[in-house]
Amino acid sequence: MAQQSAPQPQPATGLPMFYRRPFALQAQVHYEVSLKRTPSYRFARESNAVPITTQELFHAQRDYPIVFTNEAVPMPMAVVGLQDRVNLYVEPDGGWRRGAYVPAYVRRYPFLFSEQPGSPDLTLCIDEGSDLIEATTANPFFREGKPTEVTQKALEFCLAYQRQHEATRDFGRTLAQVELLIPRDATVKLPGGESIMVRGFKMIDEAKFNTIPAETFQDWRSKGWITLIYAHFLSLGAWDRLVQIMAERRAAGR
Secondary structure, three states: OEEEEOOOOOOOOOOOOOOOOEEEOOOOOOOOOEEOOOOOOHHHOOOOEEEOOHHHHHHHOOOOOEEEOOOOOOOEEEEOOOOOOOOOOEOOOOOEOOOOOOOHHHHHOOEEEEEOOOOOOEEEEEEOOOOOEEOOOOOEOEEOOEEOHHHHHHHHHHHHHHHHHHHHHHHHHHHHHOOOEEEEEEEEEOOOOOEEEEEEEEEEOHHHHOOOOHHHHHHHHHHOHHHHHHHHHHHHHHHHHHHHHHHHHHHOOO
């Protein structure tokens, strides 16, 4: 039986997943740097789980099992692979599997916000180690010292993502405080008989959830959290989807 562990949002380098050299986006530095027009998700091909926000759970549950990290503030993750360093949703040509929801964390790359300790200020950064940027003025971040539409849209997207991320932390923090999350493993069987065990994540304890006080249920429903919890439960049927995609890849020799 093969085994793997679901990755955490923060890799061993201390940098967010995917990012190698984040640097503040500045007109005086990046005046001749562009974002490539042809999208590619190859940067995500070795991640078998990616973070998602509460706003995405309903959409993501159709395509991915949704689990929670083992962090002090648990965060939801979409499982995209059954083996270490294999994302089943990134195609050989760099595209994302057709018809599948693309998590916002993936769509945000190569941009992100940098937070200064003790300050509410956020700085828009870009991963200078990304293959999605190039030294041209074809699709620039700045023109005549001013942000272009590329940079403006990136800023808007990152602002929206930051708000969703904070809302997701509130959700995860509450689940941890009421001890509703429990460690779990998942064993999936491939058509050839091989079994793969996925370890290192948490799930909501359905039995305990069904016993929460009525006032808590009403409070969570007013916040939209009950729908999120049901989306989590529904997503667990997507393990079979991962098995199917993995079998398709093996049959195609990929």
